[in-house]
Amino acid sequence: MRCFSLRDALLLAPAALMLAACGGAPREGLDSATQEDSTLGTSEAGLSASLSCSRTSATTITCTATPTSGVAPFTYLWGQNGYLYVEDFSYSSTMNEGSATRTYYCDELPPGTPPSERIKPKFQLRDATGATTGTYLSADWYYCY
Known part of the structure; x- marks a missing residue:
C-alpha cells in the first residue's frame, strides 16, 4: 500500500478545496487532514x-x-x-x-x-x-x- 506524501497533499489540497466550495466533500474531512499534517516543518x-x-x-x-x-x-x-x-x-x-x-x-x-x-x-x-x-x-x- 502506498503512503500519503507531502506531494500528494500539495496536489490534492486544491481539488479538495474546490469540492468543499462546490458543496462536495464535507468540511470535517478537510479539518482532520490538516490536524494530521500539523507536525510538518517541526521537530515533532x-x-x-x-x-x-x-x-x-x-x-x-x-x-x-x-x-x-x-x-x-x-x-x-x-x-x-x-x-x-x-x-x-x-x-x-x-x-x-x-x-x-x-x-x-x-x-x-x-x-x-x-x-x-x-x-x-x-x-x-x-x-x-x-x-x-x-x-x-x-x-x-x-x-x-
Whole structure:
C-alpha cells in the first residue's frame, strides 16, 4: 500500500478545496487532514540524527552525520564554533549546506608552536517535511597546531 506524501497533499489540497466550495466533500474531512499534517516543518515530526567527529590528520577533522529518523531526502547543515588564540576571539559560524560528511581544515604550523585556534564542529539536519533538528555539537574541541 502506498503512503500519503507531502506531494500528494500539495496536489490534492486544491481539488479538495474546490469540492468543499462546490458543496462536495464535507468540511470535517478537510479539518482532520490538516490536524494530521500539523507536525510538518517541526521537530515533532520525529527527526533526529547522530554526529561523529575525529581527527583524521594533523590538519583535518572529519565529521559524519547520520539521520536516525525523519523523511528522506535530507539536507545537511554544517558550521563551527571556534576560538582564535592570538586575537582572543570566539566566534560561531553560520550554517551552510553540505553532504553527510564534512571535513574541517587547520593551518599547518611549525612543530612546537602553540595552537592558533580550536574548533568545535556543529551540525543540523532538515528532512523532506521541512523539520529541522536542534544543533548538534561535537563532543570535543579540536586544536589547530
